[in-house]
Amino acid sequence: xxxxxxxxxxxxxxxxxxxxxxxxxxxxxxxxxxxxxxxxxxxxxxxxxxxxxxxxxxxxxxxxxxxxxxxxxxxxxxxxxxxxxxxxxxxxxxxxxxxxxxxxxxxxxxxxxxxxxxxxxxxxxxxxxxxxxxxxxxxxxxxxxxxxxxxxxxxxxxxxxxxxxxxxxxxxxxxxxxxxxxxxxxxxxxxxxxxxxxxxxxxxxxxxxxxxxxxxxxxxxxxxxxxxxxxxxxxxxxxxxxxxxxxxxxxxxxxxxxxxxxxxxxxxxxxxxxxxxxxxxxxxxxxxxxxxxxxxxxxxxxxxxxxxxxxxxxxxxxxxxxxxxxxxxxxxxxxxxxxxxxxxxxxxxxxxxx
Numbered sequence: 001x002x003x004x005x006x007x008x009x010x011x012x013x014x015x016x017x018x019x020x021x022x023x024x025x026x027x028x029x030x031x032x033x034x035x036x037x038x039x040x041x042x043x044x045x046x047x048x049x050x051x052x053x054x055x056x057x058x059x060x061x062x063x064x065x066x067x068x069x070x071x072x073x074x075x076x077x078x079x080x081x082x083x084x085x086x087x088x089x090x091x092x093x094x095x096x097x098x099x100x101x102x103x104x105x106x107x108x109x110x111x112x113x114x115x116x117x118x119x120x121x122x123x124x125x126x127x128x129x130x131x132x133x134x135x136x137x138x139x140x141x142x143x144x145x146x147x148x149x150x151x152x153x154x155x156x157x158x159x160x161x162x163x164x165x166x167x168x169x170x171x172x173x174x175x176x177x178x179x180x181x182x183x184x185x186x187x188x189x190x191x192x193x194x195x196x197x198x199x200x201x202x203x204x205x206x207x208x209x210x211x212x213x214x215x216x217x218x219x220x221x222x223x224x225x226x227x228x229x230x231x232x233x234x235x236x237x238x239x240x241x242x243x244x245x246x247x248x249x250x251x252x253x254x255x256x257x258x259x260x261x262x263x264x265x266x267x268x269x270x271x272x273x274x275x276x277x278x279x280x281x282x283x284x285x286x287x288x289x290x291x292x293x294x295x296x297x298x299x300x301x302x303x304x305x306x307x308x309x310x311x312x313x314x315x316x317x318x319x320x321x322x323x324x325x326x327x328x329x330x331x332x333x334x335x336x337x338x339x340x341x342x343x344x345x346x347x348x349x350x351x352x353x354x
Contacts, residue, residue, distance in 0.1 A: 003063045003171075005072040006249060013249045014070060016300040022248065023328040027261035032330045039270040044278065044324035046292070049316060051281040053100040053294060053341070054079070054087050056109035058286065061134050064170045066159075066204060068245045068298055071104040078104075083288040083311065084111035088118050090314040100281075100341065102129040102294065107143055116150050126152045132181040133174055144181075148188040153198040155237075155341075156182070161224040165206045182231045191233040201236045202343075208251070208260050210267060210336045211238035214344040237343025240264075242295055242332040264331040272338030275345040278324045284311050292324045294341070295332075301325045 006014040013019055033043065057078030060071035079087075091099055099119040106112055106128060119126050128147060135143050147154060158178055159169045166175040182199075186192060191199030201221060205211055218236035225231040241247045243260060251257040282303075283291040288311040291297040302309050304323050338345025 003072075005063060005070045005074055006246060007070060008072075008074045011249065013245070013252070016298065019244050019248055020299055020301075020327065022252065022257065023243065026257055027265075027328055028258060029261050029265045029328065029331075032326050032328055035265070035268055035331075036273070041270060041273055044273070044276065044326055046320055046322050046324060047279045049095055049280065049282045049320045051098040051100050051341075052087065052091055052096050052284065053102060053281050054084075054106075054115070054284045055286055055294065055297060056084075056101060056103050056106040056112060056115075058104045059108050060104040060131070061108065061137055062105070062131055062170060062174065064131075064157075064246075065250065066169055066241055066247045068242050068247065068295060069104060070245045070298075075104065077286050078109050079111060079286040079288070081111055083286075084109075084115055086288055086312045086314075087284055088115060088122075090311055090316075091119060091122060091124060093316045095316050095320065096124060098125045098127060100127040100129070105131055105134045107134050107140055113146065116146075116152055120150050120152075126150065128152050128154050130154050130156045131170075132156050132158065132178040135181040135184065136177050144184050144188055144190075148185075148190065148197055151196060153200070154185065154190060155200045155202060157202045157204075158182075158221075159204055159206055161221050161228070169206050179229050179231065182225075182233070183229065186230075186232055191231075193232070199233045201233050202239055203236060204239045204241055208241075208256055208263070210263065211240055211339070211344070214238045214337065238337075238339070239341075239343065240332045240335055240339035242329055244295060244298055244329055261328070261331070264335045267335035268331060269334055269336060269338060269346070272334045272345040275338060275340075276324075276333055277340035277342065278333075281341070282319065288312060290314070290319070292322075295329055296325055296327075299327065299329065301327065 058071045058075035063072035160166045163175040189195040190197040221236050251260050278292040283294050283297045285297050290303045333339050
């Protein structure tokens with residue numbers, strides 16, 4: 001039986017307000033906006049909106065320890081057809097280049113395939129943020145072929161190339177299923193040199209450290225996965241564990257929250273700020289409400305525009321230069337080499353920040 005989500009455990013930390021309280025009161029670190037001012041950086045603003053990132057719901061076939069969404073099999077929140085159509089209508093604006101589908105397991109939403117097909121007809125790149133194991137689940141085994149036919153880019157979580165580390169974070173058996181799914185994707189052309197089918201692997205630390213150098217880690221992944229399992233992939237990205245939801249709960253339980261926040265703040269890298277994902281992305285939750293990023297979404301921090309907070313009311317020109325809502329969790333995206341949906345912001349962190 002899968003472990004319960006924070007919500008089903010009736011944990012206080014299932015409430016975004018409690019998470020924000022801990023972030024604001026428990027870290028004993030300077031406010032993020034004060035850190036920007038210290039480095040003579042302006043407040044964050046969007047520079048454009050290239051990507052519409054849509055969270056199709058919190059239903060997932062897995063309950064990973066690090067999940068900032070608190071997704072799992074015991075969650076039932078999923079986007080309905082009307083809201084999905086509102087997203088597709090917004091996507092028609094020529095400023096959008098990418099539809100980024102996430103969850104939970106986005107593939108478990110009945111609207112998933114229609115959204116992919118429609119977005120591809122609009123000429124948009126489509127990204128599926130996939131946990132890999134869903135591709136082997138009953139009722140979803142046709143997905144690899146469908147994704148290949150639609151030329152969907154797959155961004156797949158694989159916390160480590162070692163079974164012990166991956167299973168520790170994602171549950172027993174997750175590693176072997178992930179490898180089987182990767183082998184299936186390879187057989188369809190995903191991740192193969194010269195193929196247009198892009199397969200990106202995602203690493204996030206198993207413990208409380210910052211990600212290592214992204215380029216060096218990609219080399220290790222490529223070597224180990226090829227030698228052990230004949231698995232190939234296009235590239236690897238690293239993402240810092242964000243101190244919200246389940247990872248925050250783990251930090252609090254182990255009394256390491258202050259230590260982790262100090263690590264993030266000490267590693268603050270002003271050079272990452274210009275490349276933050278919130279500058280070019282708009283995040284939509286399963287109900288259609290708008291946020292500056294997926295992390296703000298999970299903390300229930302909506303966009304500042306009081307009249308345009310739902311996708312049905314979306315007006316591109318009123319949000320493409322908006323002020324970004326920030327908080328203490330933003331240190332997670334600006335530590336070391338930086339972190340976001342596209343991985344490290346810089347090729348490598350400055351030597352004094354590693």
